[in-house]
Amino acid sequence: MSPSVELGRRSSQETPALEDRPLLSVRGLEKRYGHRVGCTGVSFDLWPGEVLGIVGESGSGKSTLLASLAGHLRPEEGQVVFETSEGPRDTLKLTEAERRRLMRTDWAFVHQNPRDGLRMDVSAGGNVGERLMAVGARHYGDIRGQALDWLARVEIAPDRIDDRPRAFSGGMQQRLQIARNLVTGPRLVFMDEPTGGLDVSVQARLLDLLRGLVRQMGLSAIIVTHDLAVVRLLADRLMVMKGGHVVEQGLTDQVLDDPQHPYTQLLVSSVLQV
Numbered sequence: 170m171s172p173s174v175e176l177g178r179r180s181s182q183e184t185p186a187l188e189d190r191p192l193l194s195v196r197g198l199e200k201r202y203g204h205r206v207g208c209t210g211v212s213f214d215l216w217p218g219e220v221l222g223i224v225g226e227s228g229s230g231k232s233t234l235l236a237s238l239a240g241h242l243r244p245e246e247g248q249v250v251f252e253t254s255e256g257p258r259d260t261l262k263l264t265e266a267e268r269r270r271l272m273r274t275d276w277a278f279v280h281q282n283p284r285d286g287l288r289m290d291v292s293a294g295g296n297v298g299e300r301l302m303a304v305g306a307r308h309y310g311d312i313r314g315q316a317l318d319w320l321a322r323v324e325i326a327p328d329r330i331d332d333r334p335r336a337f338s339g340g341m342q343q344r345l346q347i348a349r350n351l352v353t354g355p356r357l358v359f360m361d362e363p364t365g366g367l368d369v370s371v372q373a374r375l376l377d378l379l380r381g382l383v384r385q386m387g388l389s390a391i392i393v394t395h396d397l398a399v400v401r402l403l404a405d406r407l408m409v410m411k412g413g414h415v416v417e418q419g420l421t422d423q424v425l426d427d428p429q430h431p432y433t434q435l436l437v438s439s440v441l442q443v
């Protein structure tokens with residue numbers, strides 16, 4: 170059985186070819202905290218293999234948007250339509266069991282703090298293997314083999330496979346979290362400040378690694394960051410947020426080299442002055 174989530178069915182007649190449709194289609198998304206706006210009026214399409222960066226100052230609504238897209242928060246308005254292997258589904262209308270299945274199969278979420286995305290009392294190999302088992306893998310030798318392969322891909326030495334993440338550095342923990350998320354070949358990866366909280370040299374190595382994996386695997390990803398260097402390296406397209414609104418979106422190089430909105434101009438020039 171395909172590891173892709175089984176959600177809804179449409180006949181091939183009414184369903185155009187997969188490549189003709191976005192992987193994720195978001196319309197009019199709004200999340201409020203009481204009277205305070207978290208994010209509002211957010212609409213965009215994400216195409217297969219595309220990486221979208223979301224940038225903005227602290228409090229602009231980036232994390233709220235990401236959490237709303239990934240189903241961690243319940244938005245009050247809007248649609249988040251994902252192209253499942255069985256056809257498009259509005260993920261805001263999934264049952265809790267369907268949503269959890271989606272998070273184990275087609276979707277992955279890389280948290281800023283690896284502790285939120287790893288099981289700290291389970292070995293490195295176990296952390297990677299657990300996600301494989303969640304999609305049906307049962308053969309111990311295969312699971313350990315794939316875990317070893319993925320540890321190598323994220324540059325963790327094979328002799329650390331039985332160590333627990335708390336014995337790892339911050340950078341290693343983040344690389345392990347990435348291996349745990351990517352081992353099942355998700356089709357869409359959400360990343361919340363994946364290089365945040367790391368030393369500059371560790372950040373650079375992680376970014377390099379992420380860029381390699383994104384390209385090799387043709388991953389579709391949505392990456393929230395306040396760091397324009399991260400989106401310059403990773404994102405095909407950029408969305409700039411301010412006060413819960415998207416103020417500008419477009420191709421990354423276009424937005425960064427020729428920003429149209431005064432807020433984006435400020436954001437870009439403040440980085441250039443550093």
Ligand SMILES: Nc1ncnc2c1ncn2[C@@H]1O[C@H](COP(=O)(O)OP(=O)(O)OP(=O)(O)O)[C@@H](O)[C@H]1O
Pocket residue numbers: 202205206207208225226227228229230231232233234395
């Ligand atoms: N749990 C919450 N309860 C009430 N208001 C919240 C909550 N979480 C976020 N907000 C508010 O929603 C708005 C957007 O916050 P959000 O955390 O999404 O911004 P952000 O761009 O991710 O900021 P940062 O980069 O600092 O994480 C802010 O006004 C914030 O105060």
